[in-house]
Amino acid sequence: MRKLATITLLALAFACRKELPKTAATETPAPAQEAKLTAAPSGPAIVLSSAIPGDAQFGALPPNATNEEKLLAIQGDFDIFSWNSFIALNWPPGPDGNGDPTKTIGQDGDNDTVWEHYRDVADVFLPGGKPPVWKGSTPVPPECTADYAPGMRILSQVGKTPTVLTEFSQPFNTGPLIDQNGVYTRYEILVNKPMFDYILSNSLYSKAGQKVFSGTVKFPCGVLGGAEGAIMVKSAWKIIDSSEMSRFHSEEVLVYSPASDNPPYPAKCGKQTMGLVGLHIGHKTNSGAQWLWSTFEHVDNVPTEDDVKGGTLKASYNYYNPKCSAADCPPNQVPPRPWDPTKVSSFHSQIVRINTFKGNEFAPTSAAERNADAVKLLAGVNPDSVWQNYELISTMWPTNTGTCQAIAGDPLGTPAPTFLANTTAETYIQGMVPNVSSNCIECHNNATMTTPVASDFTYVLQRAQ
Amino acid sequence: MTTTPVPDNILADFANMSAALTGFQSSVLRPFLDPVNLSGLYYGFAVSQVSQQAMDALLNAYRAIATQPAQTIADTLLETASPTPSNQAQIAQSIVAMWYLGSWYKPAYQNAGTPGAVVQVVSSEAYTNGLVWKAAQAHPMGYSPFTFGYWSQPPASLATFGVNVPDGGGQ
Numbered sequence: 001m002r003k004l005a006t007i008t009l010l011a012l013a014f015a016c017r018k019e020l021p022k023t024a025a026t027e028t029p030a031p032a033q034e035a036k037l038t039a040a041p042s043g044p045a046i047v048l049s050s051a052i053p054g055d056a057q058f059g060a061l062p063p064n065a066t067n068e069e070k071l072l073a074i075q076g077d078f079d080i081f082s083w084n085s086f087i088a089l090n091w092p093p094g095p096d097g098n099g100d101p102t103k104t105i106g107q108d109g110d111n112d113t114v115w116e117h118y119r120d121v122a123d124v125f126l127p128g129g130k131p132p133v134w135k136g137s138t139p140v141p142p143e144c145t146a147d148y149a150p151g152m153r154i155l156s157q158v159g160k161t162p163t164v165l166t167e168f169s170q171p172f173n174t175g176p177l178i179d180q181n182g183v184y185t186r187y188e189i190l191v192n193k194p195m196f197d198y199i200l201s202n203s204l205y206s207k208a209g210q211k212v213f214s215g216t217v218k219f220p221c222g223v224l225g226g227a228e229g230a231i232m233v234k235s236a237w238k239i240i241d242s243s244e245m246s247r248f249h250s251e252e253v254l255v256y257s258p259a260s261d262n263p264p265y266p267a268k269c270g271k272q273t274m275g276l277v278g279l280h281i282g283h284k285t286n287s288g289a290q291w292l293w294s295t296f297e298h299v300d301n302v303p304t305e306d307d308v309k310g311g312t313l314k315a316s317y318n319y320y321n322p323k324c325s326a327a328d329c330p331p332n333q334v335p336p337r338p339w340d341p342t343k344v345s346s347f348h349s350q351i352v353r354i355n356t357f358k359g360n361e362f363a364p365t366s367a368a369e370r371n372a373d374a375v376k377l378l379a380g381v382n383p384d385s386v387w388q389n390y391e392l393i394s395t396m397w398p399t400n401t402g403t404c405q406a407i408a409g410d411p412l413g414t415p416a417p418t419f420l421a422n423t424t425a426e427t428y429i430q431g432m433v434p435n436v437s438s439n440c441i442e443c444h445n446n447a448t449m450t451t452p453v454a455s456d457f458t459y460v461l462q463r464a465q
Numbered sequence: 466m467t468t469t470p471v472p473d474n475i476l477a478d479f480a481n482m483s484a485a486l487t488g489f490q491s492s493v494l495r496p497f498l499d500p501v502n503l504s505g506l507y508y509g510f511a512v513s514q515v516s517q518q519a520m521d522a523l524l525n526a527y528r529a530i531a532t533q534p535a536q537t538i539a540d541t542l543l544e545t546a547s548p549t550p551s552n553q554a555q556i557a558q559s560i561v562a563m564w565y566l567g568s569w570y571k572p573a574y575q576n577a578g579t580p581g582a583v584v585q586v587v588s589s590e591a592y593t594n595g596l597v598w599k600a601a602q603a604h605p606m607g608y609s610p611f612t613f614g615y616w617s618q619p620p621a622s623l624a625t626f627g628v629n630v631p632d633g634g635g636q
Contacts, residue, residue, distance in 0.1 A: 066473045067495075067498070067505075068470075070497070071499075071500060399499070400496060408625040409622075409624075409626035409627060410610070410625075411611055411612060414496065414498075416500035417500060432589075434589050434590070435609075446612075446613060453614065454613050
């Protein structure tokens with residue numbers, strides 16, 4: 001791959017610009033986004049591979065492409081990166097936790113995955129600020145010990161900690177997400193080895209370490225054809241029964257709810273079969289100093305606004321009841337308090353995907369094309385592959401950034417698309433209002449450590465104890 | 466506002482003219498990759514306010530002097546030396562205000578008999594992307610693209626904000 005001759009879009013850009021009238025204004029060198037993109041003549045493609053892409057690969061732009069055509073083409077390249085990341089991260093792992101190249105994703109319908117062997121952030125930021133260990137043991141709450149078996153994951157509902165964006169409060173403290181069976185959705189956040197190593201080597205796993213850290217937090221960037229950068233994986237899960245297992249990637253895990261005072265309930269832990277409903281991949285790369293944000297959902301999660309208006313609804317959804325009218329089940333409402341995840345709720349979330357791509361139609365157009373390509377590949381491995389039941393919503397990427405370095409005058413890098421929400425994670429902040437509606441880069445740009453120091457687009461460092 | 470897609474060459478001329486008028490780099494007003502597309506939004510908005518014919522005339526006036534230095538283009542089209550700028554110059558001035566402030570200030574010639582200027586915010590993107598914030602090396606109220614603690618550091622240079630300054634901009 002590295003031997004492929006590359007050309008820079010800078011050349012293409014200047015070729016286009018030669019057609020423009022030369023004025024004092026146009027003679028100024030173009031910003032860095034034109035230089036950072038490297039185009040491969042053959043163009044990228046979605047492939048069945050266990051190799052996690054270190055960065056997006058870019059195809060050549062159509063000659064004399066309009067702005068919309070350029071955005072569509074490059075969005076397509078980033079969406080291919082997202083699908084290749086999804087495939088590699090969900091590849092069956094070998095004994096070392098990396099993808100086993102002798103196996104294929106979905107060959108047996110479902111499989112264990114690479115990212116589930118990453119380190120849960122609960123095991124990175126330990127009580128007392130103790131140094132974490134990459135393959136260390138998982139702290140097991142007393143309520144879980146009876147059901148715990150070595151290697152079993154624990155999905156925790158983290159207690160209310162005002163300064164921490166906990167898994168439970170992922171829908172941004174505006175309320176939990178409750179499925180059509182009245183069960184609370186659970187979340188977990190994991191980090192890959194490069195991200196873990198950066199945290200460990202800079203002692204950012206503890207408050208004390210963060211306090212004496214004097215530099216700028218700068219996680220490693222992935223390189224095209226080379227090493228992966230820092231990766232965060234956020235996943236959302238719902239309890240499923242045996243009849244649903246053929247449509248979901250599923251795991252038997254321990255679901256733990258620590259005790260709460262308000263509302264009062266005791267700690268509870270139990271073994272459950274959980275189905276994956278949302279997967280959010282953040283990867284810092286050379287072309288994504290603001291990280292590349294790939295967000296996937298289960299295809300049965302929710303209908304779109306257009307589905308609801310046009311009456312093109314499925315028989316059932318994970319988070320929408322098609323038989324309930326808008327008057328009886330107003331969409332996208334926060335569940336009424338009290339919130340008690342240890343009980344089955346009479347409230348069922350009625351979630352609709354808001355169209356947040358107005359003016360950025362290249363994003364859903366590209367995602368639909370790549371989803372169709374990916375499903376063909378995945379179904380080709382095994383027609384019963386659970387992985388074909390996941391769809392890319394979109395990839396958010398910076399259109400204006402340097403190589404592994406933001407531009408000072410445009411620190412957000414002018415993201416495309418402008419807004420992007422996963423209905424399992426940003427459920428209640430879908431929309432198109434700047435600084436309010438879901439924009440991965442804009443929101444994560446506000447993240448700090450436990451000290452008032454920016455933390456390079458991740459909130460996980462706030463968990464240090 | 467027009468809903469028909471505007472040809473890229475027209476938008477390029479509009480952005481290049483706007484660059485000369487505002488003192489910003491054209492690549493900031495109409496980036497190589499432009500998911501916000503303010504140049505398209507502003508072009509359409511201005512046409513809806515002053516007519517296609519008036520906009521065509523202004524762009525033709527620009528094209529006739531497009532090879533001149535930016536300052537000459539600005540002085541000519543804005544009629545900065547004239548105490549009574551023409552209707553076309555007033556349109557050019559409204560376009561400058563739109564880029565800087567994200568609002569449309571009705572040209573004086575359209576305001577006959579109306580006390581005060583009629584101002585219209587073009588969109589939320591127009592507000593957050595107003596050039597005034599870049600020129601001030603700052604950000605609008607209620608919206609900051611900077612990381613936490615940016616206020617403890619000197620601002621980035623004007624050049625990194627896209628201002629066309631020969632010396633690269635000061636602090």
